[in-house]
Amino acid sequence: MRKPLWLIVAALLAAAVTSSTAVAAVNVKSLPTATFSGATVNLTGGNFSGLGNIEAFANLTVTGVATYTCTNPQGHASPGQNPVDANPGASGPVGLGNSDHNGRGTITNISAFVTAPPTPSAVTVGCGGSGAARQDKWTVTLDTLTATAAHLEITQDGDLIFCRNYTLGGPATGTACN
Helix, strand or coil: CHHHHHHHHHHHHHHHHHHHHHCCCCEEEECCEEEEECCEEEEECEEEECCCCCCEEEEEEEEEEEEEEEECCCCCEEECCCCEECECEECCCEECCHHHCCCCEEECCEEEECECCCCCCHHHHCCCCCHHHHHHHCEEEEEEEEEEEEEEEEEECCEEEEEEEEECCCCCCCEECC
């Protein structure tokens, strides 16, 4: 009778320890910082503990805008009036190395960048002129690509464990996701 009771107590203790380990809080030792440079966002410096031995993965996604130059039929260039959404980009999953480092993980360097969308129409960009003349006669040329926002997600075993948003001109350490 004693042996089965002892086994039940041992099993319950093991289950309690396992579940408390699974929901342990991630400790942020240093926040990752974002640097915006043209079409690219670089993320560095994140350091985390409490991750356990299941690999955690970071993914950085970025969004931004493209600006265009409009050239009229006489060959005179002028800036377009409307920025256009750039194609978003993502870093893809990057391992934090925690499974090999006693539950500590680090973001050493992650980059993602926006790319140019298909060349928009003169109307979309806001070139001068009107109607069909504007659409058919003006030439649209890519001028700049600028990353304006970034979103970092760190997942572990399919669960979101850390999230941060960054904006061009905002704080380098970003803001917590809602």
